[in-house]
Amino acid sequence: MEPVNLREYETAARDKLDPGLYGYFAGGAQDEVTLGANEAAFRRLMLVPRVLTGAGEPALDLTLLGRQTSMPVLVAPSAFHRLAHPEGELATGRAAAQAGVIMINAMLSTVAMEDVAATGATLWFQLYLQPDLGYTEQLVRRAEAAGCRALVITVDSPALRTGERARSALLDLPPGLSCPNLGGAGDIRQVTLSPEISWRHIDWLRGVTSLPIVLKGILHQADAALAVAHGADAVIVSNHGGRQLDTAPATIDRLPLIAEAVDGRVPVLLDGGVRRGTDVVKALALGATAVAIGRPVVWGLTTAGADGVAHVLALLRAELANALTLCGLGSAGQVPRDLVVNDGPAAGR
Numbered sequence: 001m002e003p004v005n006l007r008e009y010e011t012a013a014r015d016k017l018d019p020g021l022y023g024y025f026a027g028g029a030q031d032e033v034t035l036g037a038n039e040a041a042f043r044r045l046m047l048v049p050r051v052l053t054g055a056g057e058p059a060l061d062l063t064l065l066g067r068q069t070s071m072p073v074l075v076a077p078s079a080f081h082r083l084a085h086p087e088g089e090l091a092t093g094r095a096a097a098q099a100g101v102i103m104i105n106a107m108l109s110t111v112a113m114e115d116v117a118a119t120g121a122t123l124w125f126q127l128y129l130q131p132d133l134g135y136t137e138q139l140v141r142r143a144e145a146a147g148c149r150a151l152v153i154t155v156d157s158p159a160l161r162t163g164e165r166a167r168s169a170l171l172d173l174p175p176g177l178s179c180p181n182l183g184g185a186g187d188i189r190q191v192t193l194s195p196e197i198s199w200r201h202i203d204w205l206r207g208v209t210s211l212p213i214v215l216k217g218i219l220h221q222a223d224a225a226l227a228v229a230h231g232a233d234a235v236i237v238s239n240h241g242g243r244q245l246d247t248a249p250a251t252i253d254r255l256p257l258i259a260e261a262v263d264g265r266v267p268v269l270l271d272g273g274v275r276r277g278t279d280v281v282k283a284l285a286l287g288a289t290a291v292a293i294g295r296p297v298v299w300g301l302t303t304a305g306a307d308g309v310a311h312v313l314a315l316l317r318a319e320l321a322n323a324l325t326l327c328g329l330g331s332a333g334q335v336p337r338d339l340v341v342n343d344g345p346a347a348g349r
């Protein structure tokens, strides 16, 4: 039977995937404290609806970094889509194009960014800044030439999580799969996650490209302010889906402080644990301009390729529209802060 919500897509994908592969996609770092916290924190927040507002059908579309998107939900960057489905990122791109949402294409995409761009989806390109600046600049030029509309710099990865027995341990790609965005053989070992990367590199990047720069992986309000000071055009509040520093806090819990520090100067995005339309509404109320979803896209892709991803996006869209209406709201762009109270069953009262 066709899944009717994002959680059912995870179940369908789990039934279909080799367990090791499912573990890689689903897993988090170490004890998975952060992984669990992302979803738990949304569950703790409750929505207080307003009544008799006569709001009408809610408007969901918005403009983000100069591009139209049909709803405040983006496809978060995730690696290796061809491990989930033979068409990989091509299928994801087709679904994003169909849904009219922005897809953040991963540096570790198993389809070249030019081919993903050819699906017609609005693409942002995610990259890990490489200590070899010449190489990094080449990649930036390639993203510009491919028509990517923004660069998403992942800043939560000065090293990879430790392998241990964590489910999320990085996989070697099977023969026939590679990461063509890397150039050369497209081997994941070509990527360096370096603790030397600093704000100086962001300044350097600001000087070499006119594309909007988005910093992904911000959790501290002081870093959000630094991001704006260093010329970032948006930030993404993210803990990498609980896959990097375990015991990093839930993203939705960090959002209010970060939104306050940014003070409307640039859009604040959030990812981690968004599984329901009500989660999107909570993020919007607490200061996000939009959210991104990671694993649910992979589950849709695994289950039914482009149709599965398109259905995941359509389900979330319908849930978001319904949640806004039930809250008495007529626009995703105007969600008041007092809609959310921290009163949930897990609040310990």
Ligand SMILES: Cc1cc2nc3c(=O)[nH]c(=O)nc-3n(C[C@H](O)[C@H](O)[C@H](O)COP(=O)(O)O)c2cc1C
Pocket (backbone or CB within 6 Å): 024, 025, 026, 038, 076, 077, 078, 079, 106, 107, 108, 126, 154, 216, 238, 239, 240, 241, 242, 243, 271, 272, 273, 274, 292, 293, 294, 295, 296, 298
């Ligand atoms: C399998 C997988 C691979 C990922 N690969 C990347 C990546 O290559 N670059 C990156 O910046 N984030 C990566 N992420 C993190 C996502 O962009 C995003 O932050 C996270 O998945 C959001 O949480 P969610 O899965 O709960 O929606 C990955 C996440 C998963 C689950």
Ligand SMILES: CCCCC(=O)C(=O)O
Pocket (backbone or CB within 6 Å): 079, 108, 160, 170, 191, 240, 243
């Ligand atoms: C080098 C990073 C690997 C992809 C990734 O970000 C993840 O698995 O979470």
